[in-house]
Amino acid sequence: MGLLDGKNVVITGGASGIGLETSKLFVSEGATVHILDLPGANLDAAASVVASTGGSTNAADVTNREQVDAAVAVATAGGRAIDIVIANAGISSPASPFEDYPLDGFERVLKVHVVGAFHTIQATLPHVPNGGSIIITSSVAGLVGTPQVAAYGTAKHAQIGLMRSLAADLAVRGIRVNTINPGPVANEFQTSFEERITGQQGGDANAIFDSMIPLGRHIPMTDIAQGMLYLAGPHSTNVTSTIFRIDGGMGG
Numbered sequence: 001m002g003l004l005d006g007k008n009v010v011i012t013g014g015a016s017g018i019g020l021e022t023s024k025l026f027v028s029e030g031a032t033v034h035i036l037d038l039p040g041a042n043l044d045a046a047a048s049v050v051a052s053t054g055g056s057t058n059a060a061d062v063t064n065r066e067q068v069d070a071a072v073a074v075a076t077a078g079g080r081a082i083d084i085v086i087a088n089a090g091i092s093s094p095a096s097p098f099e100d101y102p103l104d105g106f107e108r109v110l111k112v113h114v115v116g117a118f119h120t121i122q123a124t125l126p127h128v129p130n131g132g133s134i135i136i137t138s139s140v141a142g143l144v145g146t147p148q149v150a151a152y153g154t155a156k157h158a159q160i161g162l163m164r165s166l167a168a169d170l171a172v173r174g175i176r177v178n179t180i181n182p183g184p185v186a187n188e189f190q191t192s193f194e195e196r197i198t199g200q201q202g203g204d205a206n207a208i209f210d211s212m213i214p215l216g217r218h219i220p221m222t223d224i225a226q227g228m229l230y231l232a233g234p235h236s237t238n239v240t241s242t243i244f245r246i247d248g249g250m251g252g
């Protein structure tokens with residue numbers, strides 16, 4: 001018996017990184033997982049991850065409502081409900097002093113993280129039964145200010161605002177809404193960000209960030225996936241409107 005037997009899941013950004021790790025864990029716990037992500041080799045490869053429990057991979061840009069709706073139609077084929085929604089798709093931020101911060105980059109980051117989460121949740125919500133679980137992947141950057149990355153920091157704080165608003169709206173239906181807030185994760189997304197910010201390469205860039213994390217190390221993706229499982233599964237049925245930090249203490 002898996003913790004998510006019979007559950008139908010939609011996850012955005014599920015073809016890579018945290019989303020892919022979460023998809024693997026959820027499939028191993030018996031869930032049917034529908035991945036929405038940009039088209040490409042990662043999405044193609046993810047098909048084999050979700051196939052065994054009847055899931056799907058869908059080329060969809062979360063900022064494009066028609067594409068999200070089309071993917072939701074696949075996830076709900078045959079009248080199936082969507083028990084768990086994870087708005088996880090994200091992109092990195094331009095890094096610059098605010099005086100020179102590029103408006104197009106600022107708007108794009110807000111659009112993917114905030115408007116993308118809006119579309120993902122609004123499109124799936126009619127199919128979410130009472131008692132469902134919605135998770136938004138925010139960040140430690142949604143809890144504290146981070147120099148040079150105004151777009152990412154603003155977007156990750158805004159996702160918490162969206163979560164709290166939805167948690168208040170949906171409690172009457174027993175639908176729980178939470179954010180998961182990772183600190184620096186040991187993956188490509190974070191390493192390339194750290195290289196841009198520090199001007200160092202690979203492990204040298206990682207070491208500088210390790211020194212900023214109270215527990216002194218990057219977070220393994222498996223830890224974040226286990227946090228997702230807790231928020232999605234049967235052991236958190238009284239948890240809503242929560243900022244679930246998995247950040248090695250970095251959020252203060």
Ligand SMILES: NC(=O)c1ccc[n+]([C@@H]2O[C@H](COP(=O)([O-])OP(=O)(O)OC[C@H]3O[C@@H](n4cnc5c(N)ncnc54)[C@H](O)[C@@H]3O)[C@@H](O)[C@H]2O)c1
Nearest residue numbers: 013016017018037038061062089090139182184185189190
């Ligand atoms: N890596 C970290 O240290 C870290 C820390 C805190 C929060 N996060 C957040 O975790 C989430 C996942 O990041 P990750 O580390 O797994 O990075 P990742 O790059 O491995 O995964 C992000 C996925 O989102 C997809 N994506 C991007 N734009 C999209 C769009 N418009 N429509 C659909 N899909 C889109 C990408 O194609 C990719 O597959 C992001 O929201 C990120 O901001 C990451």
